[in-house]
Amino acid sequence: MITGNGITKTFRQRGNVLAGRDVQALRGVDFAIAKGGAASFIGESGCGKTTLGRIIAGLETYDAGEISIGGTPMSGLKPKQRQPHFRKIQMIHQDPYSALNPTRTVHQTLQAPLALRAKQTGRSRQWMDERAAEVLALVGLDPGTVLSRYPHQLSGGMRQRVVIARALTVDPEMLVADEAVSMIDVSLRLGILALLKDLRERLGVSVLFITHDVATARYIGDDGELYVIYRGQVVERGPVDTVIADPVHPYTQSLLSAIPVLHGLELPGEQPVVPLESLDESQPDTGCLFARRCPFRTERCEGERPVLGRTECVPQEHACFHPERRSVVARPMSEV
Amino acid sequence: MPHPASSQAPGVRIDGLTVVYKTPAGELPAVRDVSLTLEPGTITGIVGESGSGKSTLALSLLNAVQPPGRIAAGSVEIDGLGDVVGLSGERLRKARGAHIGYVFQAAQNSLNPLKTVGKQLLDLGRSHGVDDLRGLVREARELLGRMGLDGARVLDSHQHELSGGMRQRVGIMLALVLNAHVVVLDEPTTALDMITQANILKIVREVHAERGLTTLVITHDIGVVAEVADRLAVMYGGRLVEQGPTREVLGAPRHPYTRGLIQAIPRLVGDIDEARALPGRPPTLATVPTAGCVFRERCALRMDVCETDDPAAVAHGTRIVACHAVKVREHA
Numbered sequence: 001m002i003t004g005n006g007i008t009k010t011f012r013q014r015g016n017v018l019a020g021r022d023v024q025a026l027r028g029v030d031f032a033i034a035k036g037g038a039a040s041f042i043g044e045s046g047c048g049k050t051t052l053g054r055i056i057a058g059l060e061t062y063d064a065g066e067i068s069i070g071g072t073p074m075s076g077l078k079p080k081q082r083q084p085h086f087r088k089i090q091m092i093h094q095d096p097y098s099a100l101n102p103t104r105t106v107h108q109t110l111q112a113p114l115a116l117r118a119k120q121t122g123r124s125r126q127w128m129d130e131r132a133a134e135v136l137a138l139v140g141l142d143p144g145t146v147l148s149r150y151p152h153q154l155s156g157g158m159r160q161r162v163v164i165a166r167a168l169t170v171d172p173e174m175l176v177a178d179e180a181v182s183m184i185d186v187s188l189r190l191g192i193l194a195l196l197k198d199l200r201e202r203l204g205v206s207v208l209f210i211t212h213d214v215a216t217a218r219y220i221g222d223d224g225e226l227y228v229i230y231r232g233q234v235v236e237r238g239p240v241d242t243v244i245a246d247p248v249h250p251y252t253q254s255l256l257s258a259i260p261v262l263h264g265l266e267l268p269g270e271q272p273v274v275p276l277e278s279l280d281e282s283q284p285d286t287g288c289l290f291a292r293r294c295p296f297r298t299e300r301c302e303g304e305r306p307v308l309g310r311t312e313c314v315p316q317e318h319a320c321f322h323p324e325r326r327s328v329v330a331r332p333m334s335e336v
Numbered sequence: 337m338p339h340p341a342s343s344q345a346p347g348v349r350i351d352g353l354t355v356v357y358k359t360p361a362g363e364l365p366a367v368r369d370v371s372l373t374l375e376p377g378t379i380t381g382i383v384g385e386s387g388s389g390k391s392t393l394a395l396s397l398l399n400a401v402q403p404p405g406r407i408a409a410g411s412v413e414i415d416g417l418g419d420v421v422g423l424s425g426e427r428l429r430k431a432r433g434a435h436i437g438y439v440f441q442a443a444q445n446s447l448n449p450l451k452t453v454g455k456q457l458l459d460l461g462r463s464h465g466v467d468d469l470r471g472l473v474r475e476a477r478e479l480l481g482r483m484g485l486d487g488a489r490v491l492d493s494h495q496h497e498l499s500g501g502m503r504q505r506v507g508i509m510l511a512l513v514l515n516a517h518v519v520v521l522d523e524p525t526t527a528l529d530m531i532t533q534a535n536i537l538k539i540v541r542e543v544h545a546e547r548g549l550t551t552l553v554i555t556h557d558i559g560v561v562a563e564v565a566d567r568l569a570v571m572y573g574g575r576l577v578e579q580g581p582t583r584e585v586l587g588a589p590r591h592p593y594t595r596g597l598i599q600a601i602p603r604l605v606g607d608i609d610e611a612r613a614l615p616g617r618p619p620t621l622a623t624v625p626t627a628g629c630v631f632r633e634r635c636a637l638r639m640d641v642c643e644t645d646d647p648a649a650v651a652h653g654t655r656i657v658a659c660h661a662v663k664v665r666e667h668a
Contacts, residue, residue, distance in 0.1 A: 044529040155617045156386075185385040186556055187600045191613035212530060215602040222608065244604055258534035259604065260559030264583030275531060278501070329604050333587075 002056065002089070002174060002206070003032040007065035009051055009232075023281075025051045027232040028065065030308070035173065036204040038224035040217035040240065042255070044279070048232040050178055053210045057176045058086030070173075090167035094179035096159035100151040106162050107132065107147040113169040135165040138203075139195060157188035164195065174206040175199070181216060193219035214244065214256060228252045231281070231289045234308050238316025248314050248323035251275075251290045257328045266330035273328055288321070296322055345548045346415035346435075346517055348374040348397070353410030355392050355401055357621060364621050366392045366405065368574045371649065374518075376415070379544055379551040381561030381582065383597070384571035385618040393571070394520050394554045398432050399423055414518060433464055437511030437519040439504075441526055446507060447495040453506055454491035457513065464514055472513060479509045482546075483539050501532035505539065512547065519544075520552045525560055537563045558601060562586060570594045573619045573630030575646075580655035590657045593631045629660065637661035 009026040025048040033039045041049040054060040056067065067074045069085040077085075093099045100109060114128040133143040139161040151159055160180065167175055177196060181189040197220055199205050209220045217226060218240050226243045228236040228251065236249040247253050250273055257272035275293040288294070291301040300321055308319045355367040367389040374380050384390040395401050397412055399420045412420040417435050420428075432438070440446035448456055454473070461472045477487030483505045495503060504524060511519055524540065525533040541564050544551050555561060561568050562582060569579035570593065578591040589595040596614040603611060616634035624630055632642040641660050649658040 044531065157617060185618055186558070187385060187597055187614035188617060189613065190600050190602065190611055193602065194613065213602070214530075215604045218604070218608055219602055219611075255530055256604070258530040260534075260537070260557075260563040262559065262562045262586050262598075262601070264562070264586035265598070274534075278499075278532075278535075332603075332606050 001032070001035055001068075001070060003030075003068045004056070005030055005066045005068075007031075007052065007055060007067070008063045009048075009055065009060070010063055024232050026055075026062070029229075029232070029234055031227065031234075033174065033206050033208060033225075036200060036206055038200060038207045038209070038220045039227060040209040040211065040220060040224055041227045041229055042211055042214050042217055043229035044212060044255075046231075046279075047229045049210050049229050052229070053091070053176045053178050053208065056174075056208065057089050057091045058082065059091065087170055088173040090170065090172040090175055092160070092163055092167055092175055092177040092180045095183055096156055096163050097151070097183070099163050100159060102151050104150070105147065106136075106149055106151075106154075109162065109166055110135065110147075110169060113166065117170060131169065135168045136162075138168060138199070139165045140191075141165065155188075156184050157191060160184060160192055161195065164192075164199075168199075168203075168205075172205060174208060176208045176210070178210045179212070180209070182211070182213065189216070190219065197221050214259065218244065228255070231279075233289055233319065234317075235290065235320070236316060236318045237308065242316050244329060246315075246325050247328065248316070248325055249290075249318045249320045250294045250296055253326050253328045254293075259330070261330040264333075266332055268330050269326075269328040271326040271328060273326060288319075296324075298322065344517060345377040345550045346417070347376045348415075348518060348550060348552075349411075349413040350374075350393075350396075351411050351413070353393070353396055353412065354408045355389070355396055355405055356408045358404035358406075359621065361622065363408070364624070365408070366574050366621055367396065370410070370571075370574075370576050372569055372576060372579065374550050374552060375567075376550055377548060378566045379541070379553060379564050380567045380569060381553045381555065381565030382569045382571055383555060383558050383561050385556060387573075387618055387620045388571040389574040390554045390556075390571050391522060394438075394522055394552065396421075397518070397520055397552065398436055398438060399428055400432070430464065433460065433511075433514045433516060435516055435518060437514070437516035439507045439511045439519065439521040439524060441523040445495065447503065449495050452492055452494055453498075457491065457510065460510060460514070466514070476509055476513050479512060479543075480505065482543065483508065484535075499532075500528050501536060504528065504532075504536050508539070508543065512543070512549075517548065518550050518552075520554070522554045523556070524553060525557070526555075533560075534563075540564055558586070558598065570597070573624045575630050575658060576649065576656075577631065577659065578655070578657045584655065590652070590655060590662050591631075591659050592635050592637050592661065596634070631659075635661075 006028045007026050008028050011023045011025055043049045055062050074082055110132040114131055118128050136143040136146060141161050181192050184192055196207050200207055207220050209217055211217055222241055224240045226240045227234050230251045236243055236252045247256055253273040254275045261268045276295055277293055287302040287304050288306055291297045306319045306321050308317050310317055314323050350372045353367055353370045354365055356363040356365050382390050396407055401407055407421050414420060417431055423431060457476050458469060461469050466472050480487035480490050485505055525536050565582045568582040568585045570577050572593050578594045589598055600613050614634055628644050629642040629647055632638045639660055647658045647660045649656050
């Protein structure tokens with residue numbers, strides 16, 4: 001179980017032409033990911049989803065709030081003491097081309113973390129070789145053919161599998177996949193998504209999926225939670241299929257309305273939501289962060305900021321004064 | 337969809353185009369015997385994975401394939417210009433920009449980081465011998481305004497002051513400002529956010545209709561083509577495997593690759609187990625088979641004839657499909 005409470009992060013820009021402008025990347029975010037569970041963070045670039053993922057993986061500091069891993073709060077611990085906790089959380093990056101050292105074979109890539117592991121637990125070289133073959137088999141690669149290869153001899157999909165295998169060498173409890181399929185060829189994407197789902201089911205690894213592509217977020221499992229993040233605030237949160245089928249926050253609705261419709265296979269949603277203007281972070285926000293772009297804003301939205309919570313008749317949490325269901329998602333023609 | 341200004345839109349006929357790249361293993365074809373007609377006033381979308389040859393095909397429209405690549409065979413006829421493959425030197429340079437506009441990928445940083453957009457616009461005007469530079473700036477400002485930007489401000493900006501979506505619109509402006517009527521957009525929305533992407537696609541559709549263009553969109557994302565294109569062409573391993581009206585191809589794909597590709601798209605609704613990845617992986621220049629069907633390694637309908645004979649592109653009504661299995665079923 002990994003939980004976060006009120007995570008806040010502000011990036012201060014110093015020493016350049018933009019000096020003095022602070023960027024509030026996260027404004028008090030709460031999350032909870034159960035052991036073996038799944039969650040997806042979605043939002044546009046710059047919304048803070050990647051920063052949050054990096055904080056969860058221990059790669060970034062945060063200004064305020066608390067992260068607990070397995071019930072242990074991290075803030076009271078010294079960096080050395082935190083290390084074994086954060087090692088349980090492994091990151092899978094977007095670009096499998098730069099995530100692997102081009103001068104190392106797959107065998108060498110996997111041996112480095114395994115050697116550390118073997119030293120800690122007093123295991124033999126033979127165990128390292130067995131374990132390397134085991135993790136490759138887990139990600140659907142044939143150890144015999146892949147171990148001696150260099151990254152440039154593998155396709156994008158195979159490379160991403162090697163990256164995942166490397167993460168598995170340390171027996172992680174959670175994988176943080178940041179846009180892990182966006183650079184993979186379309187015909188192979190589902191294979192990687194299915195692998196992440198499969199690892200959840202077989203090994204009980206929880207998966208945190210960070211993406212701007214809402215549709216891929218469904219494929220980590222239907223018990224997953226979806227967090228819609230806008231400018232550092234979670235604006236809607238709930239079970240993946242509930243939020244996609246019945247979104248209530250106008251921002252979620254805008255995101256879903258913007259997804260291309262496969263004409264010929266699908267019919268567009270009946271009430272698409274188009275934001276009024278483009279994102280402009282230079283102006284101060286007194287009320288709801290989305291108010292200036294929101295077609296349904298009222299006076300209240302401009303003066304007061306809604307907080308994430310539940311209201312009657314809406315199964316998911318949301319941060320909107322005027323939650324209303326709208327049919328925005330394209331429907332398959334076969335169902336009409 | 338009506339095209340009111342299509343009377344001035346030129347047609348483009350690509351015929352038997354083959355583009356080869358020189359490698360240590362000899363000359364290998366990145367595009368092989370591709371024939372495609374862009375009807376005047378239509379938007380055609382080419383979909384393909386990495387290494388399918390779609391970008392090479394797009395560059396051939398400008399006769400801009402760089403060495404070690406070269407156009408080995410075929411022609412690209414554009415109304416009012418002739419065969420682009422036969423053009424060279426000054427005539428070719430003038431044709432690019434004046435007849436054919438090319439919008440590069442926003443992420444590729446096709447703008448000069450040291451010059452304002454306005455200066456680059458003037459450079460473009462001078463290199464094409466435009467006398468009325470003031471008129472050119474006016475036209476650029478109008479185009480930018482049409483796309484929802486503050487024209488004067490954008491022309492005064494350097495590229496780092498513009499967001500990805502704004503840069504993409506600047507790219508479209510630069511491609512159209514010399515009054516080109518054939519426009520090629522290479523991955524117009526890759527690396528853009530969903531909402532920005534929807535915006536750009538809307539602009540592409542509107543500008544296309546208003547100015548009477550013949551547009552070619554190159555992308556790896558079927559969703560993009562589904563949104564904007566009248567016709568869809570699917571490329572695989574340097575071959576055009578299927579083409580036809582977008583809705584028909586999406587609704588009833590014929591070629592096994594098209595079918596697999598559509599089935600592999602993660603969808604927002606419906607049963608998630610219905611979506612399936614294609615087995616195997618796309619071929620590269622070095623691994624693409626020299627004889628037989630390029631898709632057979634990943635194909636569920638593979639037959640003996642696929643090993644030896646490259647299927648010809650055969651027209652079935654409005655659809656053109658290059659597959660032995662489809663032919664068999666048609667005749668059975």
